[in-house]
Amino acid sequence: MHTRLLSASKWPAEAANQVPPSIRVSEIGFGAWAIGGGWGQQQDAESMLALNAAIDRGVNFIDTAAVYGxxxxxxxxxxxxxxxxxxxFVATKSPPADGPWPPSPTCRWQDRYSAAYLRDNVNDRxxxxxxxxxxxxxxHTWTRAWNDDPQPLMVxxxxxxEGKINLIGVSTPEHDQDCVIQLMxxxxxxxxxVIFNLFxxxxxxxxxxxxAETGTGVIVRVALDEGVLTGKYSADHVFPEDDFRxxxxxxxxxxxxxxxxxxxxEDLAAFGLEEDYTMADVALKFALSRPEVSTVIAGMRNVQQVExxxxxxxxxxxxxxxxxxxxRHNWRRGVWYGGK
Known part of the structure; x- marks a missing residue:
């Protein structure tokens, strides 16, 4: 498994005793949402087989979250x-306290990511x-409204x-990913x-x-657009109601x-590559084609998906x-979560 740099040289000398000077992670990471149960029924035994198979194949980056089950x-x-x-290397996420998801422009950070709440949540993690x-x-999400007073990040x-965290990150809100540019x-x-894919x-x-300018690591999520970019679904496919999709x-x-x-x-066929690359390969390779990308997390819930x-x-x-x-496949479709 090829590796890429996640974080490196921008650390000050006084932080060297807390954070490794460089962290290399597998360019394909294990997305662990499905094994938490958010994508329909899932057996723990199958999840553990998938995790072990991924590590066996060189995956050393796993992404999870508090809300995944x-x-x-x-x-x-x-x-x-x-x-x-x-x-x-395990990355996890703290969600905001109860309220709109993603936070609205009128949400106060004091209500969603207070210091006391974050401390308790991090201890749970x-x-x-x-x-x-x-x-x-x-x-796990953010709003541009907090950029000028980003107290949750200060926490x-x-x-x-205090030695409880190595690296600090933000998972972008789907409708306003550029809100993290100021933070970077x-x-x-x-x-x-970030969400980055063919669509x-x-x-x-x-x-x-x-x-690249700031030396910030980039984790790509939804590279397969929740599975549709694998090309395995028909136009009339319907997921079970307990599946996020x-x-x-x-x-x-x-x-x-x-x-x-x-x-x-059709583009894959036009280049004569359909024998060597699956649709999933093309989607993942597209995301990996950018040198700024540190790792692409793909959801994996069984050994077949790992392979x-x-x-x-x-x-x-x-x-x-x-x-x-x-x-040319860039698709300005709006934010589906909002009901379009």
Whole structure:
């Protein structure tokens, strides 16, 4: 498995005793939402097999969150890592306190990410993961309204000084990913987690260049657009109601997505690469084509998905002219979570 730099040289000398000077992670990471149960029924035994298979194949980056099964995903990860000797980097997330998701422009950080709340939540993350220090703690969402008074991030910096956190990050709100640009330029985050895929290419405009400018690590999520970019779904596919994607692909969204995914398949065939690359390979390779990207997390809930997603790292990069052609699939579809 190829690796990339997640965080490095910008650390001050006095922080060297807390944070490694460089952290390299597998360019394909394990997305652990599904093993928490948010994507329909899932058996813990199958989840643990998938986690072990991923580590066996060189994956050393796992992304989870408090809300993935109310900590269940974190606990499974902790159980598996107890039996492994490999050094595995685990990123988790603290959600805001109850209220709109993502936070509205009128939300106060004092109500959503107060110091007391964050301290309690981080302690829960430590307990679930069975560690004394969290490799990467991300705020699970954000609002631009807090950029000029980003006190929640100041709380995380204090927690890092206390030895409870190594790296600090923010997972971008879907509707306003560029809100983290100011945070990056102000040196408040070490890592950002963003949506970047064949349908959503907006980060190339400014977010990714600013990440390079500031030395900020970039975790890409939703590279497969919740699975539709694998090309395995039909236009009339409907997910069970207990699967997050039942809402994500509500109405005619699946049909529209499949039609656009098929256009990508046609490009793959036009380049004569359909024998060597799956649709999933193309989607993951597109996200990895940007040098600013540190790792691409792909959801993995069984060994078959682990094998499919990790094989991509061993394939040669897509031709430059194909990457240019794939840019035409950028889709300004709005924010589906909002009901469009």
């Amino acid at each position: 109310d900590g269940h995903s974190e606990k499974l990860i902790a159980e598996v890592l107890k039996s492994r000797s490999e050094e595995v 430590l307990q679930n993961l069975g560690v004394e220090r969290i490799d990467l703690l991300q705020l 995380l910096h204090r927690l890092r000084d 330029r102000n040196g408040l985050v070490d890592v950002v987690q 959503h290419q907006e980060p190339m405009a400014q977010l990714l260049p600013v990440a 039942h809402r994500y692909f509500a109405g005619d969204r699946m049909q529209r997505s499949v039609e656009r995914a098929e256009a990508i398949r 499919q997603n990790t094989r991509t790292s061993q394939l040669r990069d897509l031709p430059a002219d194909m990457l240019t052609l794939l840019e």
